[in-house]
Amino acid sequence: MSFLVPSVRFLLAAGGILATIFAPWWLVALIMTALSLRWRALEVPFIGLAEDFLWLPSIGIPLPLPLFTLFGIVIMWLCEPLRRRLLLS
Amino acid sequence: MKNLLRKNEGRATRFLVATTVIVAALFIADLALGGLLRERIRAVMSGLYGAASAIESRVPLAYLFASRTALQQQVIQLRSEVEMLKEKAAAYDVLRADDASLREILHLASSTRALPTENGIAAPVTSSVRSSPYGTFLIGAGSLEGVRKDDFVVTSGGFLIGIISDAQAHRSVVSEVLAPGAHVEATLGGASLSFDGLGNGAGRTTISRDVDARMGDIAFAPIFSQQPIGLVGTIATSSAGASKEVYIELPVNVSALRYVYVIPRP
Numbered sequence: 001m002s003f004l005v006p007s008v009r010f011l012l013a014a015g016g017i018l019a020t021i022f023a024p025w026w027l028v029a030l031i032m033t034a035l036s037l038r039w040r041a042l043e044v045p046f047i048g049l050a051e052d053f054l055w056l057p058s059i060g061i062p063l064p065l066p067l068f069t070l071f072g073i074v075i076m077w078l079c080e081p082l083r084r085r086l087l088l089s
Numbered sequence: 090m091k092n093l094l095r096k097n098e099g100r101a102t103r104f105l106v107a108t109t110v111i112v113a114a115l116f117i118a119d120l121a122l123g124g125l126l127r128e129r130i131r132a133v134m135s136g137l138y139g140a141a142s143a144i145e146s147r148v149p150l151a152y153l154f155a156s157r158t159a160l161q162q163q164v165i166q167l168r169s170e171v172e173m174l175k176e177k178a179a180a181y182d183v184l185r186a187d188d189a190s191l192r193e194i195l196h197l198a199s200s201t202r203a204l205p206t207e208n209g210i211a212a213p214v215t216s217s218v219r220s221s222p223y224g225t226f227l228i229g230a231g232s233l234e235g236v237r238k239d240d241f242v243v244t245s246g247g248f249l250i251g252i253i254s255d256a257q258a259h260r261s262v263v264s265e266v267l268a269p270g271a272h273v274e275a276t277l278g279g280a281s282l283s284f285d286g287l288g289n290g291a292g293r294t295t296i297s298r299d300v301d302a303r304m305g306d307i308a309f310a311p312i313f314s315q316q317p318i319g320l321v322g323t324i325a326t327s328s329a330g331a332s333k334e335v336y337i338e339l340p341v342n343v344s345a346l347r348y349v350y351v352i353p354r355p
Contacts, residue, residue, distance in 0.1 A: 021134050022141065025222035040101060045112040053119065053127040054134055055221035057254035057264040068222065069116060073109050080105060084098070 009039055016047040020054055025068075032072055036079040048072025128257045135215040135227055135260060169345070176246040176340035179307065179320050209243070209352035210234055215260070218344045224268020224288055226251075228349060231259045241316060241352045244341050249316035250290060250349060263349070266310065266318055267292040267337075275308040275318055277335070284308065284318075290339030292319060295332050308337050314355045 016031040028051055035041035048068035056064055119126040212230035230236050240253040242263045251263040266273055271286035280300045284292035296302060306321045319337030326333040 020220065021137055022217055022220060024219050040104065042104060042108040045108055049112050049115060050130065051222070052116075053130045054216075055223050055225045055262075056127075057223055057225045057262050064223075066116060069112060073112060076108065077105060080101060 009035065009041070013041070013043045013047070016043075017050060020047065020051045025051070025055075028068070029071065032068075033075060036075045037083065040080060040083070041076065044076050045069060045072035124255060124257065128260070131227060131257070131260055131262075135229065138216050165345075168342070172341050172345075175320075176244065176248075179246060179248070179305070179317075179340045209350040210236060211348050212236070212242075212261075212351055213348055214346050218289065218346070224251075224265040224271065224286065225254065225262050226265075228261050228263055228351070229259065230351060231261050232256045233258050236261050236351050237353065239354050241313065241354055242349050243316070243352060244339065244346070245348075245350060246340060247317065248339050248341070249310065249313055249318050250339065250343065250346075252313075252354075253351065261351075265290070265343075266313065273310055273318060274312055275310045275337075277308045277321070277337075278302055278306055282308075282335075284337060287336075290319065290341070290343040291322075292337045294335050294337075296335055298326065298331055298333055302333075302335050 012031055012035050016028060016035065019028045019031060028047065032044045032047055035047075036044050048071055049066070051068040052066040056066055058064055115126065210230055212228040212234070214226060215229045216227035218226045228236075228242070236253055236256045238253055238256050240256075241249055242251045242253065243249050249266055251265040251268075253261050254264040255262040265271070265286065265288065267284065267286035267288065267290055269286055269288040273284045273286065273292065275282055275284050277294075277296075278301050280296065280302075282294045282296060284294045286292050292308075302321055302324060304321050304324065307317045308319050308321070309315045310318045319339050321335055322338040323336040324333055325336070
């Protein structure tokens with residue numbers, strides 16, 4: 001069944017990109033978290049960047065921080081030692 | 090074994106650093122280029138969203154879910170009728186208060202272009218409204234159609250939905266006035282209140298029990314040139330409390346909007 005693993009990761013990543021367009025934001029965050037927990041998913045910050053490029057306004061919120069890009073970078077770094085400790089990959 | 094492990098760790102760290110640097114560089118490059126990258130991405134996204142919407146409207150799935158589809162269509166139609174009636178009534182109240190004539194609702198054809206109309210520039214909504222974590226959505230009209238940053242985005246009944254946040258060539262980002270986390274000063278029945286945005290055109294405030302607020306009252310935002318931002322939909326009171334929670338909402342379902350009007354900020 002190991003041949004399925006890259007496909008699952010690809011599907012999740014593609015789903016994450018499509019979710020930035022069609023799904024609520026929390027689903028994108030969920031997919032990013034799932035990817036980071038299971039794999040060294042370098043695509044996660046890019047999904048966050050896509051979310052911010054699509055939706056981040058320059059006015060209207062108190063501070064237009066690219067929250068999803070930051071979330072992607074932070075979760076990618078945080079999950080690396082965690083995954084190593086749990087020997088997930 | 091230890092050396093191999095350390096070597097792998099070093100390689101992994103290099104990958105993470107490289108990814109972080111590339112992402113940061115892309116973000117900074119976009120800022121430096123005046124939003125060029127995000128404009129391209131938004132164009133692709135709008136295209137995908139438009140294609141998906143077209144497919145959804147043309148493929149009825151009739152054979153698979155015939156009765157469900159029919160019922161769903163009926164519910165959607167009835168809801169839109171109710172919303173239309175509510176909005177018409179609210180629009181009438183607003184305009185009577187302003188001593189102006191009733192605005193006519195323009196029946197737009199299935200065009201995806203922005204059209205100049207009596208109510209402002211009619212622009213199609215080209216993205217999902219619920220997807221954004223920042224309370225934003227995209228419309229298919231930009232600076233070349235006369236849309237400017239800070240312009241008002243209103244419903245056909247004149248209710249303020251949002252403000253133009255970024256105006257690109259043929260596309261603009263709208264920031265909802267009642268986006269999640271936003272605070273808007275508004276007047277309701279003569280009282281000045283601060284509403285917390287809940288997203289999707291809804292807001293909430295807590296007021297004293299003494300303040301008179303009734304269902305259907307209209308909240309106006311002085312900072313947005315006294316534009317109406319919502320109707321009182323629910324009033325939650327507890328018998329013991331000295332205050333009550335007032336929820337306002339737009340008379341239209343923001344997620345189901347196909348067209349909005351852009352009017353210049355006075």
